[in-house]
Amino acid sequence: MAEQHFVVIGNGPAGNEAALTLRHHAPEARVTIISREWGGCYRPHLLPQFVAGKLTEENLYVFSAASYKDNRIKLRSGQEVVTVHPDKREIILDHKEILPFDGLIIAVGGRPRIPENLMVFGDLMLTLKTVQDAKIWIRKLNETDTVLMIGGDLTSLSFTTQLMDMGKKIYFALNEEAFWPLRFDRHLYEQIAGRLSLKGVEVLKYSRIKGMNRLTNGMVEVNTDHEKVRAGVVGAFFGLTPDIAFLARSGLKIDRGILVDEYLHTGFEGIYATGDCAQIFHPDSRDYWVSIGHDNAVALGRTAALNLIGERVKAEAAMACIFDVQGVRVNSSWWMEF
Ligand SMILES: Cc1cc2nc3c(=O)[nH]c(=O)nc-3n(C[C@H](O)[C@H](O)[C@H](O)COP(=O)(O)OP(=O)(O)OC[C@H]3O[C@@H](n4cnc5c(N)ncnc54)[C@H](O)[C@@H]3O)c2cc1C
Missing domain, CATH: 3.50.50.60 (FAD/NAD(P)-binding domain)
Structure with a gap:
């Protein structure tokens, strides 16, 4: 045979x-x-x-x-x-x-899943799935102390802990889509937001990202329906x-x-x-x-x-x-x- x-x-x-x-x-x-x-x-x-x-x-x-x-x-x-x-x-x-x-x-x-409304900002956000992605994060993090995390999937939470250990200032934008594919649950949301805040993360509550612009090579400005945030790196974490x-x-x-x-x-x-x-x-x-x-x-x-x-x-x-x-x-x- x-x-x-x-x-x-x-x-x-x-x-x-x-x-x-x-x-x-x-x-x-x-x-x-x-x-x-x-x-x-x-x-x-x-x-x-x-x-x-x-x-x-x-x-x-x-x-x-x-x-x-x-x-x-x-x-x-x-x-x-x-x-x-x-x-x-x-x-x-x-x-x-x-x-x-x-x-x-x-x-x-x-x-990595990117919600449809954020796809237009794809080139301004980093994801973390491969070794190659990780190397891009390493390079960018060498150049900045501020990170904005958008999303809230399982990866983003463990990654935030690591970023905090690196001494970075973290903004975390949580909204109802954040826990996809978990169904949104107010209790879970409050718990996670509370824990992130306790760790020193600045949690931004918002319902919509309205805009994202690169100000300089090392700074991105993100507008939500509530506020404006500037960060050196923006990460998108909406599950796989x-x-x-x-x-x-x-x-x-x-x-x-x-x-x-x-x-x-x-x-x-x-x-x-x-x-x-x-x-x-x-x-x-x-x-x-x-x-x-x-x-x-x-x-x-x-x-x-x-x-x-x-x-x-x-x-x-x-x-x-x-x-x-x-x-x-x-x-x-x-x-x-x-
Ligand atoms: C940053 C991060 C943190 C995580 N943390 C945890 C954790 O703490 N605990 C946990 O249990 N899980 C965790 N996971 C999830 C876990 O890694 C995945 O569930 C697991 O890797 C899935 O394995 P897989 O082999 O099915 O797919 P993958 O690991 O996604 O591997 C798929 C492979 O297929 C290749 N491929 C894709 N398309 C093609 C194609 N068309 N042709 C050829 N090759 C192709 C890819 O290059 C890749 O090598 C994490 C994942 C990430 C990214």
């Missing part, structure tokens, strides 16, 4: 774990990871500490580039998948190469949204994420989706759920790989995964509330 070729798209925690599991359980198969970003797999949740100078870049990585060779995994980093043809069993890369597969795991994760626009015409079923059954199967033979980009059917609730979080992603990556090689492992609805948001306990099942 010809050697099987398993392809994993994405080298985040889910994709990397999927590839390792395939390697371990299917020693004869060829395993390829395609990753848009350069280099090996890193832990995105450590980026705030990296920006704060508490970790080196090396500390972020789970796997060095050499380890892929040792594990007989072909890592094609710096390459982007632009289309998947499930029927033809091939993917197309951005440089037009066609790559055939026998089995495919899609683990493309999420990208599955990064799946490139699959729009693939024939895969897509809603907010890639729709899969409880085995992470897309409905196309040998094609699975996993990690933050998957929207997973839950037979008990008869609804779909989306996971977020490092540990969930690793577990889901393993599950997809085991199912691709013929096992029948259900994705655990890891609803019990609790985040601690500045002392407030938040259950990750909030992703149910799209």
Whole structure:
């Protein structure tokens, strides 16, 4: 029988774990990871500490580039998948190469979500998702002592703590959209605003950003419906949204994420989706759920790989995964509330 070729798209925690599991359980198969970003797999949740100078870049990585060779995994980093043809069993890369597969795991994760009304200010705001983003933050923070955080997702709160440790002056603009995808809740809002204030963060209550202008190279002015704030860096933190626009015409079923059954199967033979980009059917609730979080992603990556090689492992609805948001306990099942 010809050697099987398993392809994993994405080298985040889910994709990397999927590839390792395939390697371990299917020693004869060829395993390829395609990753848009350069280099090996890193832990995105450590980026705030990296920006704060508490970790080196090396500390972020789970796997060095050499380890892929040792594990007989072909890592094609710096390459982007632009289309998947499930029927033809091939993917197309951005440089037009066609790559055939026998089995495919899609683990493309999420990208920072920017609310539509703020998109026009996109080039004035920074997000934090990749090592590259972190390096831009480091460069900008070297030049300024004031930061305006807009949003309020889980990342922004842990990042604020790191920025405070760096001695930065922080303004935090909270509004009703801030906790997306958490449903707005006055009690949670007051709690988080209160805790931020206690830490010395200046909390701005507003309902709308009316304008944003670059005054000089190192200063941005932001107008809300209540006040005007000037900061050296403006960060946008509105959660992550599955990064799946490139699959729009693939024939895969897509809603907010890639729709899969409880085995992470897309409905196309040998094609699975996993990690933050998957929207997973839950037979008990008869609804779909989306996971977020490092540990969930690793577990889901393993599950997809085991199912691709013929096992029948259900994705655990890891609803019990609790985040601690500045002392407030938040259950990750909030992703149910799209
Ligand atoms: C700053 C930050 C802080 C966080 N803090 C925490 C925390 O404290 N606790 C926690 O549990 N979780 C945290 N998270 C969330 C956690 O990191 C994610 O849930 C997890 O990384 C999801 O893993 P994933 O593999 O599904 O996706 P991702 O990590 O998003 O990886 C997706 C991969 O796919 C690649 N890719 C995307 N599109 C393509 C394409 N078309 N072609 C090729 N490659 C592609 C990307 O380059 C990336 O390598 C944080 C995330 C961030 C960004």
